[in-house]
Amino acid sequence: MNAPPLALIFRSFARIGLLSFGGPAAQISMMHDELVERRGWLTEQQFLGALSFCMLLPGPEAMQLCTYAGWRLRGVLGGLIAGLLFVLPGAAVILVLGLGYATYGDLPLVQAVFLGIKAAVVVIVLQALLKLARRALKGWDSWVLAGLGFVAMFFLSVPFPLIIAAAALWGAWSHRGVAVDASMVAPVPVALSQTVATALIWGALWAAPVLLVWGTGATFLTDLALFFSKLAVVTFGGAYAVLAYMTETVVATKGWLTTAEMIDALGLAETTPGPLILVTEFVGLLAGYAQGGVGMAVLAACLTLWVTFIPCFLWIFTGAPYIEQILARPRLKGALAGISAAVVGVILNLSVWFALHVLFGQVTMGAFGPQPEISSFSLRDAVYVAVAGGLLLGLRLPMVPVLALMAALAGLAHVLI
Template sequence: MHVWSKVALLSFGGPAGQIAVMHRLVVEEKRWISEERFLHALNFTMVLPGPEAQQLATYLGWMLHGTRGGLTAGTLFILPGFLSILALSILYAFFRDLVFVEGIFYGLKPAVMAVVAAAVVQIGRKALHNSILIFLAAAAFTAIFFFQIPFPLIVLGAALTGWLGGRAFPAYFLTADAHKAPSPPSQAPLETPLWRHSLRTLAIWIPLWFTPLVALALWLGSDSLFVTLGVFFSKMAVVTFGGAYAVLAYVAQQAVETYGWLQPGEMIDGLGMAETTPGPLIQVVQFVAFMGAFRFSGDISPLLAGLGASVLVTWVTFTPCFLWIFLGAPYIERLQSNRALKTALTAVTAAVVGVILNLALWFSLNTLFAEISELHVYRLRILLPTWSTIDWPALIIAAAAFIAHFHMRTGLIPTLALSASAGILYRLIF
């Protein structure tokens, strides 16, 4: 438990940093598992929906100590981020009008915008190996930004394209790693037949996932805000391929434009919270739920509504992660040797680059411009910023953050801290 608590408290810097911390502690320092088995576990979590770092912690705990170990490692990985985001959400809801607090978020918004832009470049370099994959990324960006096609449909379309394209043109959809022999079988504990294990896992985790939603629907009605939040983020838990940045584009647009839970700039503030606290980046959904319930609390105390929504959305977001691990881990070898799955995931990863580009552009427009109009031509939507409303200080902070983080390799936390300090200084002076 001590090691997993340490992993949780040190899990800053997004998935790459979190995975590096686990590797250092579990493989290099404790030598609990070999390098090969660690990579084998990482490959498995990369093909699942949800935050790969949290699922990797769950898988490693399961590998070492069975279900109890998986529950302990996965839960401890979430807990620090949950408490941190909850505290910051309360601070944001009640005190964001204070100059100091407002200055922090003023500086964080353009910095987060720059971090997402850097992620587009970094992920694109790794994922887009040829013209076909570049075309898929461009098509995904066009679909979600201009035509507002839902993110789940883009994922399904990309997966189908990769599956079919991999059969016809495997050279375009198989990376060099895909041609290597699969790793040796995992020695993870499993004493029952696979079919019986699968049925038992489903019988336990499916009710755990959906019982709170059914109970809330019976108590408050199926159209209540809490049921809407629970159902929406349950759907997100199933389609969160490609990391948090990919799905957050869809969450941001739905939370702001469809449901009105947030104002455009508030999603960027929430992402800044998640970037600067330990735990998975997808924990930002807790902030979305808190603000939505706080704003539309009805007869319930806004604070109590926000607390309840935070717990509910965290539950429906991460309960499926435990389900995927406990259900799928015994089948890991079959997944790792499945060529069709590899080609489908290659295409999904390419599409995710386009979706993240959409997130970067959407954040940039809402951070830098006070007014944005929409032009609709049939099903095509074009966002037109009013150039006279550009926020020049925010643009300067964003440019400096991008240069520091991407070109000068300044760490994420120092970049965000310096940007927040610049925001405070600007608000104190002006």
């Protein structure tokens, strides 16, 4: 197939980026419709193989799948067009919403509106948990990994990277002795020197702003850049999995945000197009606003975006030529299966964490996890969660309209009651 013109590639990926609401499943479905069924730019086998490859990588698999598709069509330029168009529309919306939230978030009506959004977020995370569990929990060992992941993170506060590493090691070990799928192995299509050069270029681009803020003595920005750079390496299992780790760090360790602000951040990220991991931009923006107002907020948001998404281009442009070889390795597939199972437990931790902080006014950190103050239970917020559950799980309404309905309901209740 001849490479399509850049103008057509731009239009197609702009459409995907502007309409990519609803999380990874909806985004991947839209890409399949556009790239496989409508345009015929990828075959079914190529699309599914690329998706499997992206699921092996840290970072947002939908954004990386989009980047891979652009790379396959027109090389690095095509990959840049596809990846940037998938991220930038949502990033622009998050920037505007985040600045509005930082400026007006303390107003009583705004806080009331976000009560409805928080209630919906509790159910959205539960919904994501159920979807992932159906896909990832196939055998007894996967259920054990999920249970251990939950216990380790919720009760013992084991760091997320350690949980992921342990699950990957178990998955790889359990697939020892499985034969390589020879039918998928293909010759290396690029020279090793080219691969090394690609990795060095994108690694340097990733490191450049981190070194810049470190060299200027900007302590806060350096801390921010290093944390989100580390996050970019351990974000296996999608944004919901890493949110628990991010929440623990930015709330309990760094003190950049409150738990309530983290839940609000996720709610706003759910309403925008693009990958859900754009929630990191919102976190960086609020942390920057607290440090130095609007200017620092914008700078922190841009820095967070850079160190979150430049690694995605690094993984794709370096690894994409080897996709057939990588997917033929059974131990890599086993590692991915182990990570997916453990992530179910991690997302369960996140679901319980958010629910406790929405339903109870006071939650303290005890020796074995968060402990709610029973007397601080909010019946009003429990009703909001029940309504959101009925709309999302019962009536199966789309996520964005439900978020809007819950925000309107809570705002109206604040005005009338």
